[in-house]
Amino acid sequence: MDGGNTIITEAPAALNVEKRDLAKHPAVQILLPIAFALAVLGLWEFLVDFYQVPKVILPSPLDIYARAVSAWPFLVQHAVPTGTEAAIGFMLATILGITLAVILAYSKWAYAALYPNVIFFQLIPKIALAPLFIVWLGIGSSSRLAFSMFIAFFPVVIATLTGLNSTPPDMLRLCKALTARSWQVFLSVRFPYALPHIFSGLKIAVTFAIIGVIVGEFITAQAGLGYLILFASSQAETALILASIGMLCVVGLVLYGVVAGLEKLILRKYGH
Template identity: 60%
Template sequence: MTRAQLTRAHARQVLLPLLTAGLILGAWEAAVRIGEIPDILLPAPSAVAIRLYETLPFLLKQAVPTTLETIAGFAISTVLGIALAVLVSASRLAREALYPNIVFFQLIPKIALAPLFIVWLGIGSPSRVTFSVFISFFPVVVATLTGLTSVDRDLLRLCRAVGGSGWKTYAQVRFPAAVPHIFSGLKIAITFAMIGVIVGEFITAQAGLGYMILFAASQAEMALILASIALLCVIGLLLYGAVVAMERVALKRYGA
């Protein structure tokens, strides 16, 4: 593929989503104005943009705890998920003892358990981070386990034939081969981590974008609710983009 073709392909990947979003926002704006929908029910995108501009410094301040707790929950779930996947894939006993229970916990409606974390850990940041980990580590476990167990069997036989130890095989063969799967789980986990933090803020927080959404709802400030959600979307895209950037670095590093 030539450089011009690559440029057109990248431009298409960027412009098409932007064009689609613009059409949706334009239709929204037109529907609100033509239908004369009151702002208390559905403000126009222009009204949301104005409200976001007016409150941006304050909303950015509220975004700090939400972002930091999301990153903390994501980091812990990454370490915990990969460690559990390695343990489960390395030991048949661990797989039989742990994996069914991991799946069982995944089937539990997690939102219903959020108040328990408040009772156990209080109303501070630890309860929100812990709930974020609880809701986001499972995709990391499943994706990493899939990658670790889908390595070419002939390659593993070759490692054993040349005397490679179990952990050396994990470090030099299984883990590099599992990198694409791992990051597939991490992309899901980063969104789940933010969801966990927002749910926690709905219940207990006195700061954060989740708290701002609830506060704005109590004041019937629909434009402020949508402005807070828009800022959450931007933060989520930035965090997701950071994971994608790390994926590219890891793929280059391991040649996956």
């Protein structure tokens, strides 16, 4: 009886393991989201056609695709400044955020003085501050870059600081016993352990950087996807609005993909 019970118990466990392994298969991870997205688009197309929804309210996916094809040169033209400014703002936020996090991790005085203020500014709705950047820096790209950097800065700081403080104490005691210097501990132990946290913050920050640029383009820009969305809205071209949002998603996916690709390369190098 015991042997039979063991076989019965182990069989469902083996099936669960196989299901988990199947869910992690690269083909499944790629095809399943695509299949779900196609199902949603198909349902969208059916419901719009069935209920005869006016195109000015909600065009069908085929109408949006047709408008995107016809306006493709304009979409690409406006995607370039949006993507460029978002990438620059993200890189500036990454450099400044990691630098400040290192300072906070190694200086108790800096942590006591600055970290509460970082949390305070994190709690402020960032969009409410966008007009101030226009007042301070004008209507050019500098205000959009500054706001993009500002809104993407906080996730990098908090994630990096969390990662630097998550180093196992045993590793730090071992480094101290080996008389390793602070910079050696940082490069060999603390920074490698912090990398997963850092990249988690960077993935959030890259999306925030795009949001910052779009908010700036809504207010001042004469080019960019944010400007194109406002222009299409004034003309009641809902299909063009959704096509511009789709292009914005493409820009976001590209930037996010770059960060995710760097994460895999760097984590593999450090043995994560």
